[in-house]
Amino acid sequence: MTTPPASSRYPAGRRAFPHRDLIAIGALATHEILFLLDEAERWVAFNRQPQKRAEALAGLTIINAFFENSTRTLLSFEIAGKRLGADVVNMHAAQSSVKKGETLIDTAMTLNAMRADAIVIRHQSSGAVGLIAGKVDCPVLNAGDGQHEHPTQALLDALALRQTLRARGELASDGTLTGLKVTICGDVLHSRVARSNMLCLQALGAVVRVCAPPALLPMGLDMIGAEAFTDFDAALAGADVVMMLRLQNERMDGQFIPSPREYRHLYGLTQARLALAGGNAIVMHPGPMNRGVEIDSDVADMPGRSIITQQVEMGVAMRMACLEVLTRRARGIAGWGDGEWV
Template sequence: MDNTPTSSAADRFPAGRLAFPHRDLTGIGQLERHEILYLLDQAAQWVELNRQRTKHTELLSGLTIINAFFENSTRTLLSFEIAGKRLGADVVNMHAAQSSVKKGETLIDTAITLNAMRADAIVIRHGSSGATQLIADKVDCPVLNAGDGQHEHPTQGLLDALALREALAQQGRGSRDALADFTGLTITICGDILHSRVARSNILCLQAMGASVRLCSPPALMPRGVEAMGAQPFHDFDAALDGSDVVMMLRLQSERMAGQFIPSAREYHHLYGLTRERLKRAAPDALVMHPGPMNRGVEIDSDVADMLDRSIITSQVEMGVAIRMACLDVLTRSARGVEGWS
């Protein structure tokens, strides 16, 4: 597939590497608005490829990508693996349970070991905030953050933005190929904000694109200082939903709670679960999102999650492969000697 920017894209973004000058992708916080839009535009071509019968290109042929996951994952790992293979790269998955980390090896020693294997890109998922940046500082190849502690999950924020842009285009509210942002949209993110790196990346990404972001959770699950990020906190879900154009539900991360923070799943659903009746408080055509995995009947009812005309949850999964293909493509252009990037 031709990765040469179109004339319209050339008008929208700086030329060559200036369109995306970063070696790594460790967080949305490091990106300018036009850099986010550039990655979304780059991903659009991969959306089209992934919908074809033949979903393969040799763009990254000869390159090796290591997916080093120190935390369990299904959809993120699978998505990165599919993305790398569809681009023609050799993809190696490293699971911490099978690595020397279990034998006491430090994260820095692991980084040095991975670097010695001459990978062309390393995708990192780790339970400690800042771990991906630590590894990025020790290796010679691009590093992509697949989630680090409670810090960020940048490709999730990007794929959510891409899914939302696709859905808005289908609603006739703007062309996905135009330099459109989310100005005028009110987006409510509800759930376990405190433990959610997805929430942080989405707050940064959506606000960079002009959206107004509301956050809703029980008091114990609302982190301090969200106002400093530009988001508006709520503890009343009904009030937070009032007139919202998009409702993004988050999973309760019970593995990080140790039985604290909420009285029970049933009580949580009563106050913060998204039901058809509660969704009526949002805008009439409000879109429903969830990064997954879903706890059906807790944060969201099945009949809401499966609404064909409102839910874009499966689209989020689809866009995840395209975004990760775009990120792998862009971050390896220097290594591949792409004109204007080396």
């Protein structure tokens, strides 16, 4: 596929996205987010064709280095790379020399010596992906680092919202989400998805509320620009989008909630509770879901309202766009040549 002409929403050539890596939504300008979303739109249509093989990344090698377990993110990055024609290698920490005591830096240097053309990294420590990015010569994509960020998840969520709003005839003409009221509820404290979504959605013009039990609300939400709630019913009032998050028990050290039953009673999304939001409110969840805890099955599977499976679909297209854009310099795409990276 050829590179599309520049939109009036962002500069031409590499100035539209001057970054070598994709580490954090917080490092991106609004026009850079819009650029990636527009690029991903092309791949949405491509992925719905019977034949889904492009040669944009033919001859390139992508390494998916996952130091944490993953289903959706790992599979979608693997599918994305293969649909673009790249050779994709998955590295699982449980099967690597990390288990033998190798340091993260030594692992990064090893990957770099293999001359990969892009590395996708998921790691349990905040900042680990940025650290690796500074040690290697190729683009690095953050597939989630600790409680820091998960940028491609936020981008795919924004893409799923744009697709849904466009189908309803409700998308703003400039492609943003201006004025959209989004409520994010769940384990906000431990959620890198919540952080990236707060930054991404607000950059696109949305109004973001976050809701959680007091013990699961992080400090400094006002500095990010999100309005904090502990009363889920109040947070739902007039919401256009409700995004639920799971309880990340694997990151909890101590008692954060009385019990799953009590949590569902106060913070679970039921049909009755969804009725408190806007009349046609969209339901989202990044997965994996704990059905019957943070969300009931009849809400998660609600036709016309839930776009949870669309989020998964958009994940492949969004990650294809990110891989394709970040490897343009290596592939000699016009306008993406030498120069300093941001």
